[in-house]
Amino acid sequence: MKQTRLLEGIRILALEQVMVVPYATAILADMGAEVIRIEHPEHLDDRRSGPWPDNIPGEQWWNEGGTFAYWNRSKKSLCLDVYTPRGRELFLKLVLLSDIVVDNFRTGTMERLGLDHESLANIKPDIITLTCNAFGSTGPYRAYGSRARTIDSFCGLSSISGYEGGPALRASSNYMDHTGALNNAFLLLLAIYHKRKTGQGLRLDASMYETGIQSIGPALLEVQKGIVQERTGSAHPYWKAPYNVYPTQGTDQWIAISVSSDEEWARLKDAMGQPEWACDARLDTVPGRWEHRKELDRHLAEWTSHGDHVTQMHRLQQHRVPAGAVYSASELLQDPHLEQRGYLASIPPEEATNSGSRRYAGRAFADRPFHMPKVETRMRPAPDLGEHNQEVFRGLLGLSAQEIARLKQEGIVLDRPSANDLASPPQPGSGMGAAL
Amino acid sequence: MEPSVFSDVRVLELTGILGQQCGKLFADMGADVIRVEPPGGAESRRIGPFLSDVPHRDRSLSFWHYNTSKRSITLDLACPTGAAIFRRLVATTDVLVEDQPPGALPALGLGYEQLQALRPGLIMVSITPFGQTGPYRDLKSSDLVSLALGGPLWSCGYDDHGLPPARPYTDAAYHIACHYAFVGVVAALVLRQATGQGQYLDVSMHEACHDTTEGAMPTYYFGGQRVQRQTGRHAAVTATQPVLFPCRDGKWIFTRVPVEPNAWEQFLDWLDEAGMAVDLRDQRFSDPARRQQEIAHITEVLASFCATHTADELYHGAQRRGMVWATVRSPDEVVHDQHLKARGFVVSVEHPELGRSFQYAGAPYQFSETPWAIRKRAPLLGEHNQEVYCREMGFTPAELVALSEAGVV
Numbered sequence: 001m002k003q004t005r006l007l008e009g010i011r012i013l014a015l016e017q018v019m020v021v022p023y024a025t026a027i028l029a030d031m032g033a034e035v036i037r038i039e040h041p042e043h044l045d046d047r048r049s050g051p052w053p054d055n056i057p058g059e060q061w062w063n064e065g066g067t068f069a070y071w072n073r074s075k076k077s078l079c080l081d082v083y084t085p086r087g088r089e090l091f092l093k094l095v096l097l098s099d100i101v102v103d104n105f106r107t108g109t110m111e112r113l114g115l116d117h118e119s120l121a122n123i124k125p126d127i128i129t130l131t132c133n134a135f136g137s138t139g140p141y142r143a144y145g146s147r148a149r150t151i152d153s154f155c156g157l158s159s160i161s162g163y164e165g166g167p168a169l170r171a172s173s174n175y176m177d178h179t180g181a182l183n184n185a186f187l188l189l190l191a192i193y194h195k196r197k198t199g200q201g202l203r204l205d206a207s208m209y210e211t212g213i214q215s216i217g218p219a220l221l222e223v224q225k226g227i228v229q230e231r232t233g234s235a236h237p238y239w240k241a242p243y244n245v246y247p248t249q250g251t252d253q254w255i256a257i258s259v260s261s262d263e264e265w266a267r268l269k270d271a272m273g274q275p276e277w278a279c280d281a282r283l284d285t286v287p288g289r290w291e292h293r294k295e296l297d298r299h300l301a302e303w304t305s306h307g308d309h310v311t312q313m314h315r316l317q318q319h320r321v322p323a324g325a326v327y328s329a330s331e332l333l334q335d336p337h338l339e340q341r342g343y344l345a346s347i348p349p350e351e352a353t354n355s356g357s358r359r360y361a362g363r364a365f366a367d368r369p370f371h372m373p374k375v376e377t378r379m380r381p382a383p384d385l386g387e388h389n390q391e392v393f394r395g396l397l398g399l400s401a402q403e404i405a406r407l408k409q410e411g412i413v414l415d416r417p418s419a420n421d422l423a424s425p426p427q428p429g430s431g432m433g434a435a436l
Numbered sequence: 437m438e439p440s441v442f443s444d445v446r447v448l449e450l451t452g453i454l455g456q457q458c459g460k461l462f463a464d465m466g467a468d469v470i471r472v473e474p475p476g477g478a479e480s481r482r483i484g485p486f487l488s489d490v491p492h493r494d495r496s497l498s499f500w501h502y503n504t505s506k507r508s509i510t511l512d513l514a515c516p517t518g519a520a521i522f523r524r525l526v527a528t529t530d531v532l533v534e535d536q537p538p539g540a541l542p543a544l545g546l547g548y549e550q551l552q553a554l555r556p557g558l559i560m561v562s563i564t565p566f567g568q569t570g571p572y573r574d575l576k577s578s579d580l581v582s583l584a585l586g587g588p589l590w591s592c593g594y595d596d597h598g599l600p601p602a603r604p605y606t607d608a609a610y611h612i613a614c615h616y617a618f619v620g621v622v623a624a625l626v627l628r629q630a631t632g633q634g635q636y637l638d639v640s641m642h643e644a645c646h647d648t649t650e651g652a653m654p655t656y657y658f659g660g661q662r663v664q665r666q667t668g669r670h671a672a673v674t675a676t677q678p679v680l681f682p683c684r685d686g687k688w689i690f691t692r693v694p695v696e697p698n699a700w701e702q703f704l705d706w707l708d709e710a711g712m713a714v715d716l717r718d719q720r721f722s723d724p725a726r727r728q729q730e731i732a733h734i735t736e737v738l739a740s741f742c743a744t745h746t747a748d749e750l751y752h753g754a755q756r757r758g759m760v761w762a763t764v765r766s767p768d769e770v771v772h773d774q775h776l777k778a779r780g781f782v783v784s785v786e787h788p789e790l791g792r793s794f795q796y797a798g799a800p801y802q803f804s805e806t807p808w809a810i811r812k813r814a815p816l817l818g819e820h821n822q823e824v825y826c827r828e829m830g831f832t833p834a835e836l837v838a839l840s841e842a843g844v845v
Contacts, residue, residue, distance in 0.1 A: 145760040171605075204802075210799070247600065
């Protein structure tokens, strides 16, 4: 089937860091948008955060990090200091040639730089801007910061996650960064749709805090009913049982099982060979199973621990009982289902055109979880720092080689980390979590 | 109300529990979302808790949240008359969202090819546990099972690995799958806008969960190392220091030791104000690398500091100093948050049949045009039968009664 490069011709200037905006623009970049990351040579946190191919930061470590590659694939990099007057001026020239400007600075930063929506719309009336920050651009907390994990705490999610009697749980995997990023991706697509329909730009403001609250929307309604949510571990909060994570053979190996109907319970009994404890009329109804859930969990945990997590999963699934092994990354890399669906992608060695991708070519990337037959989505390498300086300054803005050289001399345009950064390279083995 | 960008987009939703949030994302953006329910009502109407603990298909709080701004009609797709009416509806539809088991709709003659013949520009999205192909296609799943098999659960839990991993509250797996589906459908709308072409999207919750594992995948795929779950903090290859501490008022605070030079000085000044910097002014802590080595000791000082302050003092004190900390708050505290009040985030939605209003989570994103809004509370079962069947499709009231008596609607 013929595939369209859906967003070809859309240019996005990205003043973005970490994940919540970068992952959104990466999704658009895979669909053909030209995303130009505007990077500051002294703010290289994203490029320092690893993980490194084979755990070793190479000579050009700033181009090789795993999370950087995941969340910035298919983009371009312009290393330009927009805090300087000349840098800002060049940025504004680029705005005239662009469709979208995104940022996830703290509230107020874009205003201070004179790069807020109004300023940009003055020179480019149909500009689309997206700002995503912690608490939105109004309200008493507007200048406060967040990371995905502090949003978990603040939005109410952590307090109702975790084991009974245990501390609050972080909804690990940066659920908020992921959800926020998906919101940002569709907001940008929606703005493109809107612009093509009306000819007008849009100002988009996304708040991570409020994204978090949306994710526990039903809990807000429960508060009004007087329900105080308790932590219940993995157990279902209301009525499903058995519904939990159970031990299997092996160290730290587990299986999730969820039964939500009498039929599924009957099938679970079959799968276990009708053990005596399960053939109990008290357990034949939803309320009965809920009332005796702790006893049920104990028995079921005993049964699951007689096999490994994958064997037990398939044994249960053969009887159409919802069950899933708790898979780690090593198991997912070999998951036959993902393989058969062609889900995992990688940068082929012949397309490894820059210093970073030459190190990580061939390694697996998570691809998109939706298959779109008519839209081409293709991952290209994440850019080396300042890789597209020449292309953008000469090709787009028409600067002369001398002018570019002068900008370099003045430290406004760079293609290497600062001396400070070079003096303290990341350590082997360092990666996500170590510095957090 | 201002017109919405999706005001001319009609969405038919044929979902159970998994796909219903995708419809909400459309409905609150102004699309006309019609939830087509079996005559007995959608499965998600049976999820408790219920208002006043009275189990009823129009009183599920969870259903309320996930179905704002939608319309509801009932229709039995399994009977030929019902399927024929559904086809007529599809002919007026832009997007069909469904989460039935793979193969179920084609078996009713309602697969994408068949429906596209009636509506060439139709965009259809199937949101299923494992997608339409592959060896797990027909396996059974749930939110918890998908979080397990897709990878997120591995990173969620406590330091004590004798305890199983624990799922975060909320139907996170369903949410993630619906969010990806929505991104895909909006992209498909952009294509349709340019070319008039529709297409079929196959969304896999398993893959959506796999994508939502943050550093876990690159850490293994690039570096060959597995992260381990930790209490309240990032799963990591090497254990890191605790970050959650109890405060004087019994609440908990999520902290982070600021290791960066400027932030470190500010942190010390703050500790000094309370006379609690202990030995952290010693020369040996002035070097950032050394601070990283001494992090266990610094963490102890931090824990004592937290124990003598209220959560609010710590939260605002840290944020004013540029440190990103957060109080662990309950949903109850969130509903009454001053910041949300000032922004008008929590919105009051009227339930006329109950003579009451309830507070709902509002817009997570704001626009200069084309606003997000809860246009109406979740529909009662079949609330829009007459509106859709008679006023919009032209059935006479007598025909509707006949359909109802035959159990079709």
